[in-house]
Every structure is written in C-alpha cells, then in structure tokens.
Amino acid sequence: MVRRALFDGEQSFAMLMVAPALLVLLATTTFPLVYLFWNSFHSVNLAMPFMNRFVGLANYAAMAHDADFWHALGLTAIYTVSTVVLQVVFGLALALLVMEIPRGQWLFRIVAILPIVLAPVVVGLFWRTLLLAPNFGILDFVAKWLGFGAVNWLGSPTPALISVIVIHTWQWTPFAFLVMLASLASLPTEVYEAARIDRAGALRRFIHITLPLLRPAIVIVVIMRAMIALSAFAAIFAATGGGPGTATEILNLYAYRTSFVKLDFGYGSALAVALLLITLLVSSVLFIMRTARVR
Amino acid sequence: MATNATISPRRIALYLAAAIVVAIWAFPILWAIVVSLKSESEVLAYPPRVIFTPTLANYRDALFGGFSILPSFFTSFIVSAATTVLTIVFAVPAAYAFARLRLPGKRAIGFYTLVTQMIPPVGLVIPYFLILSKIGWLDSYQGMTTVFLTFSLPFAIWLMVSYMEDIPREMEEAAFLDKASRLQTLWHVILPQVRGGIAVTVIFVFLNAWNEFLFAVQLGGNKVRPVTVAMYGFVSVEQTLWAKLAAAALIAMLPVVVIGIAAQRQIVKGLTVGAVKGGGRR
Numbered sequence: 285m286v287r288r289a290l291f292d293g294e295q296s297f298a299m300l301m302v303a304p305a306l307l308v309l310l311a312t313t314t315f316p317l318v319y320l321f322w323n324s325f326h327s328v329n330l331a332m333p334f335m336n337r338f339v340g341l342a343n344y345a346a347m348a349h350d351a352d353f354w355h356a357l358g359l360t361a362i363y364t365v366s367t368v369v370l371q372v373v374f375g376l377a378l379a380l381l382v383m384e385i386p387r388g389q390w391l392f393r394i395v396a397i398l399p400i401v402l403a404p405v406v407v408g409l410f411w412r413t414l415l416l417a418p419n420f421g422i423l424d425f426v427a428k429w430l431g432f433g434a435v436n437w438l439g440s441p442t443p444a445l446i447s448v449i450v451i452h453t454w455q456w457t458p459f460a461f462l463v464m465l466a467s468l469a470s471l472p473t474e475v476y477e478a479a480r481i482d483r484a485g486a487l488r489r490f491i492h493i494t495l496p497l498l499r500p501a502i503v504i505v506v507i508m509r510a511m512i513a514l515s516a517f518a519a520i521f522a523a524t525g526g527g528p529g530t531a532t533e534i535l536n537l538y539a540y541r542t543s544f545v546k547l548d549f550g551y552g553s554a555l556a557v558a559l560l561l562i563t564l565l566v567s568s569v570l571f572i573m574r575t576a577r578v579r
Numbered sequence: 580m581a582t583n584a585t586i587s588p589r590r591i592a593l594y595l596a597a598a599i600v601v602a603i604w605a606f607p608i609l610w611a612i613v614v615s616l617k618s619e620s621e622v623l624a625y626p627p628r629v630i631f632t633p634t635l636a637n638y639r640d641a642l643f644g645g646f647s648i649l650p651s652f653f654t655s656f657i658v659s660a661a662t663t664v665l666t667i668v669f670a671v672p673a674a675y676a677f678a679r680l681r682l683p684g685k686r687a688i689g690f691y692t693l694v695t696q697m698i699p700p701v702g703l704v705i706p707y708f709l710i711l712s713k714i715g716w717l718d719s720y721q722g723m724t725t726v727f728l729t730f731s732l733p734f735a736i737w738l739m740v741s742y743m744e745d746i747p748r749e750m751e752e753a754a755f756l757d758k759a760s761r762l763q764t765l766w767h768v769i770l771p772q773v774r775g776g777i778a779v780t781v782i783f784v785f786l787n788a789w790n791e792f793l794f795a796v797q798l799g800g801n802k803v804r805p806v807t808v809a810m811y812g813f814v815s816v817e818q819t820l821w822a823k824l825a826a827a828a829l830i831a832m833l834p835v836v837v838i839g840i841a842a843q844r845q846i847v848k849g850l851t852v853g854a855v856k857g858g859g860r861r
Binding site for chain 1: 593594596597600601603604605607608610611614622623625626627668669670672673675676677680681682683688691692694695697698699700701702703704705706707708709710725726728729732733736761762765786789790791792793797806807810811814821824825828831832835836838839840843846847850851
C-alpha cells in the first residue's frame with residue numbers, strides 16, 4: 285500500500301516536472317511546424333496576398349519540375365557528405381597525432397576550442413573578406429605567390445563550393461577532434477599500449493582494435509555533424525549568399541530565398557518540409573545503423 | 580611515458596605536422612587580430628604587410644563610432660541571458676523526471692524531444708515570421724527569446740539528462756527515508772549534485788544563443804539587432820572597411836572566446852558526454 289502510494293505520487297510528480305517543458309516545446313516547436321505544413325498546402329505570397337488560397341499538393345508537385353530544387357538537393361548531398369567525411373577523417377587523424385605528442389596538448393585544445401565558439405556568420409565573414417577576397421585576401425596573395433595565379437575563390441561556381449566546404453570543415457573539425465581525443469584517452473590503456481608498442485602492425489592494430497573501440501564516438505559525431513551540415517546556413521550566407529548564381533545554394537538557403545526574397549511562403553514552406561523530411565530520414569537511417577551493428 | 584630525447588625522423592615529422600595543424604586553425608583568427616590593428620589604407624596595401632604601425636583606431640570606432648557595436652552587444656546579452664534562464668528553469672525539472680522518475684509515456688516524450696531538436700531552423704523561421712508579424716512580436720525581445728527556446732530547450736534537456744543519470748541512487752533514497760518531499764529532494768539533494776552539469780548547459784545555451792544568426796536576421800530588426808546581425812550588416816554597408824569589421828567582429832566574439840577558453844574543459848566535457856557515454860546506451 286505504502287509503496288504503491290509512493291509510486292502514484294512519483295508518477296504525478298514526474299508529469300508535473302515534465303509538463304512545463306513539454307508545453308513550451310509544443311507551443312514553440314510543434315505549433316509553428318503544423319503551421320508550416322498548413323502553409324505548404326496553400327499559396328501564400330506576401331507580394332500578392334489576395335491570391336492566397338488552398339492549393340492541395342501543388343507546391344509539392346511543383347518541386348518535381350523545379351530545376352533549382354534538384355540542384356539545391358544535389359548540393360545539399362555534396363555539402364553534407366563531404367563536410368562530414370572530412371571532419372571525421374581529419375578529426376580522427378589529428379586526435380591520433382596529438383595522442384603521440386605527450387606534452388603541450390593544452391595548446392591543441394585551446395586552438396581547437398576557438399573555431400567552435402565563434403559564430404558561423406563571423407567565420408563566414410572572416411573567410412570572405414580576410415582570406416578569400418580577390419586581391420586583398422591573404423589566400424589569394426599566397427596563391428599568386430605560389431604561382432597558381434589569381435583565383436576568384438567566391439566568384440566562380442566550383443571554387444565557391446569548395447570554399448564553403450572548406451570553411452565548414454575548418455570550423456567544425458575541431459569538434460570531431462575533441463570528441464575523438466576524449467574517446468581515445470578513455471580507451472582501456474592496455475589495449476592502447478599494446479597498439480603502440482607493436483609498431484610493426486600499427487596500421488592493422490588501428491583497424492582491428494582502435495577503430496572498433498572508437499566506433500560509438502565516430503557514429504555519434506557523424507550523426508551530430510550530419511544534422512548540423514543539413515541545416516547549415518550562416519557561414520554560407522555570409523561567405524557567398526548562396527552564389528555565385530546558385531552555385532552554393534543548398535536546400536536550406538533555397539527555402540530561405542524562396543520565402544524571404546521571392547516572398548513565396550507557400551512554396552518555401554513546402555521546401556522546408558522537404559528538408560525536414562530528409563533530415564528525419566537521414567537521422568533515422570543513421571540511428572538504425574548505430575543500433576543494428578552494436579548487437 | 581617514453582622520454583627518449585633522441586630526435587628521430589618520425590618525431591620531427593610529428594612535430595612538423597602538429598605545427599602545421601595549429602597554424603591552419605590559428606591563422607584565420609590571428610590574421611583577423613592583425614588586420615584589426617591596421618589602418619584602412621594599410622589593409623589595402625599589396626602585398627599584405629606584416630610589419631606596420633599598429634593602431635587601436637578601429638576598436639575605438641567599433642565601440643564609439645557612428646556604427647557602434649555596443650547597442651547590439653547589449654541586445655545579444657539580454658536575449659542570450661533571457662534564453663539561458665528560461666531554458667534552465669524548464670529543462671532541469673524535465674531532465675530530472677526523464678532520468679530519475681517513473682514517467683508515463685517516457686519513451687514517447689523522450690523521442691518527441693529528440694525530434695524537436697532535429698527540426699531545421701529554416702523550417703521554423705518561415706512560420707515564425709508569419710506568426711510573429713501577426714501578433715506584432717517581430718523585432719521584439721519576447722519574440723526573439725521565444726524562438727531561441729526552440730533550439731536551446733531540447734538540447735538542454737538531453738544534456739541535463741546525461742548528468743542526472745550519473746547521480747548515485749542512494750542519495751535520493753536517503754532523502755526519502757528522511758521524509759523529504761520530492762521537491763525538497765530535487766532542490767537540496769539533486770541540484771547540488773548536478774551543479775557542474777548545469778554550468779555546462781548554461782555555457783552551451785548562452786554560446787548558441789549569442790551566435791545565432793538565421794532567426795536573428797529575419798525576426799529581429801532595428802530594435803532587436805544581435806551582434807551577429809550587426810556584423811553581417813556591417814559588410815553590406817561598408818564594403819571594404821575590413822579593419823573595422825575585424826575589430827568589431829573580435830569585440831562581438833570576445834564574450835564567447837573568453838567563455839570558450841575559460842570553460843574549455845567543461846565545453847569539451849559537454850561535447851563528449853553524449854559521444855563517449857552514449858555509445859553504450861539505448
């Protein structure tokens with residue numbers, strides 16, 4: 285009896301503790317999201333509000349014939365896959381490198397924390413003005429000095445895409461690095477020592493011992509970074525604004541431009557819904573892969 | 580530790596690689612500091628000069644000049660602080676219930692919280708623009724803070740859950756035997772135990788709020804213009820005044836850089852708490 289009373293009290297108390305946060309989440313995230321869905325089935329154009337009406341699936345049907353949408357979708361895939369792969373590979377390589385250097389690890393940690401805490405918009409601006417700008421940017425100077433000639437990094441399509449990928453990778457590789465470093469440091473020391481002593485088989489030991497042990501950390505980094513890459517906005521917006529033309533306009537920026545520049549909120553909403561579905565799909569695939577292999 | 584002082588080629592290669600890595604990540608920030616100390620004509624000098632007479636004029640201008648960054652700095656502080664306080668108030672009790680209590684529908688609610696965290700910001704900024712303009716909350720502190728809760732609250736709940744799970748059960752049981760109420764237990768027993776976790780959460784929420792751009796640029800305005808938006812506006816208005824931009828950006832980023840370096844340990848812990856521990860869970 286007493287115990288049951290305790291449990292009953294526990295449940296209602298637990299609900300009381302969760303209720304405020306849950307109500308806030310419902311009001312601030314779910315309600316706008318429902319409104320987004322609602323708008324995606326309507327024509328909502330702030331330039332022509334008198335034309336607003338229910339259009340059913342027309343916005344979604346329009347996507348099929350929208351070259352800009354497919355272009356943005358392709359860029360999103362390239363941007364997400366390349367930045368995530370680069371972050372994981374470089375992050376892991378750097379963590380392994382730093383583990384080999386017994387002294388001065390604090391220097392790496394300090395240098396690594398700085399890009400992470402900077403606002404992406406500021407990072408994008410720094411790269412655009414100080415590093416990549418034609419004539420005045422330092423990288424342009426270095427490229428000329430090395431004999432590559434002037435490269436208009438942000439002014440032509442392929443270099444611009446490479447640039448925004450490099451910028452994202454520069455800012456977030458330290459995140460992967462710090463997570464990998466912490467995971468490496470938490471590995472059982474015997475295993476790690478064994479891997480170090482036997483230098484002849486270093487590569488094989490890395491593949492057969494270190495990598496499997498690091499797997500949970502790598503998977504988490506991939507999931508977290510993929511989510512962030514899919515919703516990347518500020519750094520690209522500040523560096524290229526999606527341009528030149530639409531050369532760096534990932535789906536996120538396309539949905540933004542459709543809504544806030546073209547003022548076509550109905551189609552913009554449909555694009556945002558598409559991005560949301562892609563995000564949920566990618567994350568559930570990654571989560572399933574994560575749990576499937578652990579067993 | 581092997582402390583052989585012999586200089587092997589492998590060792591040299593290691594240190595060289597390390598030096599290059601540090602240079603790549605430190606350079607853009609160091610270069611921004613260098614540029615911020617130049618006069619505008621010095622910035623446009625070609626080839627770029629490393630030796631020049633440094634000036635603090637850009638900082639003076641960024642702080643007290645025509646496009647002073649101070650009002651934006653103040654705005655960012657208010658919005659970030661308000662977001663942080665509200666987030667902690669809502670997240671901590673919820674995380675306690677998730678981590679420690681029998682909660683009906685725990686899995687479903689937990690999943691829901693996780694999904695809200697994955698909504699791409701552009702999917703929220705579009706409806707929010709329409710909603711806030713209807714209720715007249717565009718360019719308002721209450722509007723901005725409300726919108727910032729969308730990304731800070733789910734994140735904070737999950738971070739706090741992982742700290743709550745680390746508290747030994749015995750502490751709560753002892754409190755129950757002493758006939759402490761549940762609220763008293765949370766306040767006097769649990770909270771002191773997760774002070775570190777709350778500190779980490781506060782740091783992350785504040786940093787994310789300070790650095791937010793998409794919501795800020797679209798839902799703010801002349802009254803509520805956080806530093807990130809001010810920086811962006813600076814480039815569009817003053818095309819090539821990069822020395823001033825660099826100075827203003829460095830001032831704008833000073834709080835997060837100071838927090839980043841001072842709380843570096845806590846931040847790394849927060850980043851890794853899910854990654855290192857999360858592997859075994861679920």
